[in-house]
Amino acid sequence: MLRVAVPNKGSLHGPTTQLLDEAGYRLHREHRALFAEDRANNVRFIFWRAGDIARNVGAGVLDVGITGQDLLAGTGTASSTEELLPLGFGNSEFYFAAAADGPISSVADLDGKRVATSFPRLVEQAAQRYGIEVRTVELDGAVETAVELGLAEAIADVVETGSSLRAAGLVTLGEPILRSQAVLVRGSETALTEEREQAVQVLLQRLRGVLDARSFVVMDYNCPESALETATAITPGKESPTVSNLAEPGLVAVRSMVPRADVQNVMDRLAEVGATEILVTRLEACRL
Numbered sequence: 001m002l003r004v005a006v007p008n009k010g011s012l013h014g015p016t017t018q019l020l021d022e023a024g025y026r027l028h029r030e031h032r033a034l035f036a037e038d039r040a041n042n043v044r045f046i047f048w049r050a051g052d053i054a055r056n057v058g059a060g061v062l063d064v065g066i067t068g069q070d071l072l073a074g075t076g077t078a079s080s081t082e083e084l085l086p087l088g089f090g091n092s093e094f095y096f097a098a099a100a101d102g103p104i105s106s107v108a109d110l111d112g113k114r115v116a117t118s119f120p121r122l123v124e125q126a127a128q129r130y131g132i133e134v135r136t137v138e139l140d141g142a143v144e145t146a147v148e149l150g151l152a153e154a155i156a157d158v159v160e161t162g163s164s165l166r167a168a169g170l171v172t173l174g175e176p177i178l179r180s181q182a183v184l185v186r187g188s189e190t191a192l193t194e195e196r197e198q199a200v201q202v203l204l205q206r207l208r209g210v211l212d213a214r215s216f217v218v219m220d221y222n223c224p225e226s227a228l229e230t231a232t233a234i235t236p237g238k239e240s241p242t243v244s245n246l247a248e249p250g251l252v253a254v255r256s257m258v259p260r261a262d263v264q265n266v267m268d269r270l271a272e273v274g275a276t277e278i279l280v281t282r283l284e285a286c287r288l
């Protein structure tokens, strides 16, 4: 059975279980169970902390796992771990931050100061890049409290919406140290049995399918034959748009995949070139 590590709590837990569920895996977990078997798919899920997944997939303890890119960089295991697929959730940036009304207003001002963080390695690497020296104070969480408590003059932490920073009266300094999202990873040195290798490829195909279904829609429209070339240039699709004849002479029907984020813009442009009956359909699942 393929051993797949899934974050058991934290920001990555919910989106990971949702993704695997949509990909047809059964993660049924008895109360507080740390393992779940999906016999139909030949997969054994192991519920672990995202940081432990980052630390151990490269060592071959597990076959594949889902974790954060920042955790891979922060634990120094990025080189023994191969990123198979970015997953589009757990998006965050990692920043230096200090009191909004304090004396520190740039990264250069951090020289010689204490920086509280859960990722000392990332902070030390960033300090080296900036040519400054900082002393790291390690905290597992609630890092934003460190300045008010006098533990450190600044922090370096994960920022998503920025509300934790604002609530603590802190502002970011400089550019992000790192940008991160959740990824599917495997050990880069680990050879798997043929059966497990096949299960990895199935998992990868299924996850890609779910992500594609989330990021594309199907668009159908009618357009005059004379506008077909301009219209299909607006909706080139993933491979090629389908063009069908209609009962009405001089009119054709077009079907194409369109990135979900572009839908409104594409409809505006199609309408401008004379397209009518524009319909957008969500994808339940796909293999592109």
Ligand SMILES: Nc1ncnc2c1ncn2[C@@H]1O[C@H](COP(=O)(O)OP(=O)(O)OP(=O)(O)O)[C@@H](O)[C@H]1O
Pocket (backbone or CB within 6 Å): 007, 009, 010, 011, 012, 049, 050, 051, 067, 068, 069, 070, 071, 090, 091, 092, 141, 158, 159, 160, 161, 180, 181, 182
């Ligand atoms: N607020 C957030 N929004 C998006 N991603 C986040 C957020 N906080 C943490 N992450 C991402 O989640 C991963 C951290 O997962 P982990 O389970 O270790 O911690 P957590 O989500 O902060 O949970 P907890 O602090 O409860 O342990 C990292 O990749 C990090 O970038």
Ligand SMILES: O=P(O)(O)OC[C@H]1O[C@H](OP(=O)(O)OP(=O)(O)O)[C@H](O)[C@@H]1O
Pocket (backbone or CB within 6 Å): 011, 140, 141, 142, 143, 144, 157, 158, 159, 160, 161, 162, 163, 164, 165
């Ligand atoms: O920019 P925001 O949207 O506010 O998100 C960022 C916050 O989310 C995470 O905290 P988490 O909830 O995991 O608590 P923790 O600090 O105890 O880890 C992270 O460590 C930040 O504190």
Ligand SMILES: [Mg+2]
Pocket (backbone or CB within 6 Å): 141
């Ligand atoms: Mg956290």
